Amino acid sequence: MKSLIYGAVFFVLSGWGAGADLGPDVFSMPSSSSLKSHSPYTMKVEADPLALARVLCLDGGGGRGIYTAAVLDYLEEELQGKRVCDFFQGGITGTSTGSLIALAILAPTHFNKATGKREEGPYPANEIVDFYEDMIKEVFKGWTPANCWRNVSHGYDEGCFSSLKKTLWSMMTCFGCCACYKNCDGFCGPRYSNHSLRAFLERHFGDLTLADALVPAQIVSYDVSQNRPIYFSSFKTPKVRFVDAALCSSAAPTYFPSVSIEDGRNGTYPCVDGGVFDNSACLAALKLGLLHSASLMSPASTRHLDNFVLLSIGTGEENIDSRYKKLKHSGKLRWASDAIKISMEGTSKAAHENLQDIYEASGVRDERYFRIQTILTPKESQMDNTKESITEALVNKARNDVSDDSKPFRRFVRYHIEGKLKREIKEDAQEDQEVLQQFQALNTSLAQVAHSEV
Template identity: 25%
Template sequence: MGERFNILSLSGGGFLGLYSATLLTGLEDAAGTPLARCFDLLAGTSVGGIIALGLAAEKPVAKIEEAIASNGIAIFSDRPSPSGGIGSALDFWRSFRKPKYQADALRSVIESLVGAKTKIGDLPHRVIVPAVNLTKGLPQLFKTPHHPSFKTDLHLRVVDVALATAAAPTYFPIAEIDDALFADGGLYANSPDLLAVHEAEHFLGQRIDDIHLLSIGTTTAQFSFAHAHGRQLGIWGWSRDQRLVNVIIASQQHSVNYMMCHRLADRYIRLDAIQSKEQERHLALDIATEAAQKTIRGLASATLQSSINIPLLQHFLAHRAPPPAFHHKVR
């Protein structure tokens, strides 16, 4: 056995990322040090990518949590979850011809956290963030320069990478970096656990037996269909109640969780919560009401209370990662 190698992997989920941030705030308090120092590699998708980039910059998690909570309405809206046919139709129409939201408020929040000019190469901790390169028609991982071949991403601004991983189709505009177009990394890796393990093995030379991974969700890992909806669903039927999005996110997360349990066994911990049927009616990727905030934070507090004394989790928080070796510097 070699030295322990800790990975923190954060799932996407829109405003439900407040769950992750609230939970991470409690973990950072328990660790008694900036949480990134407990991990040798950070990974995050969409809102999880935004949080991971903030952690990599050693921003206090409590500040990230508060930024998400206090700016949720500005980023999305103060509308509650749509109810009934008319409400659902209006919600559908908002994104029929253009994105439901613009990214200006989200950009401002990210810049307030990490700075407008901070570059990937300025970050003191290893991090990977997935997005979809629409120009190339390929998935892409943005990375710190922790391998000799990683020579380009370090010059990109953190805010641009954050907007790329969070550019959810129909919710936000397509992101652009150096004339290339990007969409949300959740289209292929909403839970970036496997990507992070691959990175550790193939680019950082870690043995699988030394890798420990803490994965944190966004309460989005459950879905089910009722026969009452019928089987002849078109665009309207699949978009109502965010059915298609929920199926994509939850299916990915279950698949990744299944494989990670096999690959890492007891070196893998997944912290998440399941929304009750009543809560599902009032929570969604873009519902940022005060009531939604309280429910999300309540779910996170319950997860923290039930898991904080688990010895495996304590081992993650007790770890202190050595300073990473970066092979290139920002010009």
């Protein structure tokens, strides 16, 4: 009886009956009882068929990642007690600063700043906002003797002789012109060493590996020795540590030095920020969802690309007019300083336009693809701006964007959170109605038995 009722509810909610306005999040898929795993990676949360069809993609952008963190904070409020990773079981992909947020969402334990100890469960989204405020202050420091020495030493991953040679040369040039502060603003070397970032990540992630992620993780980087993309993931590189993957993905040229990493299988990679080629890795995020789906289900049940709900969150892009005026008559130096931001924003826009066309061709763009982005002033677009007024402005932009009914965040909530809750309420009502009918039938039978005995 119950299966017939659930079949009727599904019939109504999937668009064939009167309940089609509740949203498009229901489509043909197996129940949680039919899910099976033959993957080397094992998900650490209870599988939800609907959540397995949702994927999350987080852009890069340095300190602007606090905008992304704030959006996720509001999203988690809408989820009413659930964590972001529970809702996006298809996988979470992050590039550069987005990789740090993705790993915090997926971590099975988190660092409690108040107690100084690790505790069970992922970082709550509201703590990731605090996480970012602390990280910006620690990582993007101004002048200190230690930072100055690290900037001119350059001995990040070099042998003894090479490190000594580079150190002597830097001392002759940088100390000679008193320009060791941020390596002439990134002109003659990375603006920052990655020592502070590594220490921060070690404190917050410890020895966690991608195999420990609560749901599938994917972190984007780029191998500069072989000119090829690197996708660290829970499936392909499960032994890679959170800390190493995050350092590789966030090693933005001119900001941080490249990072060499051994993946435990294919050798050593000298990596830089994945944003140089794929700052908004939406297609890679969908690929992760497909791989995860294929690992859990029979070939006949595996989903297609347009079955997935994709939420992509950016870190803001600079106002076009202000950039055009700044670069209109610029030469190599000015263009070089903006090239990283232009590359990141350009690849993000390209991904967005291509995904729009793909979902549009399938007739499901408004229901299954959501891109949250905001417009920034030149000062707000700086990836290493540590001013409190800037971080407050980015958080305020997130608040405005999630409150505006005309923007994608509210549309996503209407379709895939409020709509799902309506379906659950309707299913509960059907169950209650069935129980009531059974109870009434039992009462009638008892009354008939009592009457016959009399």
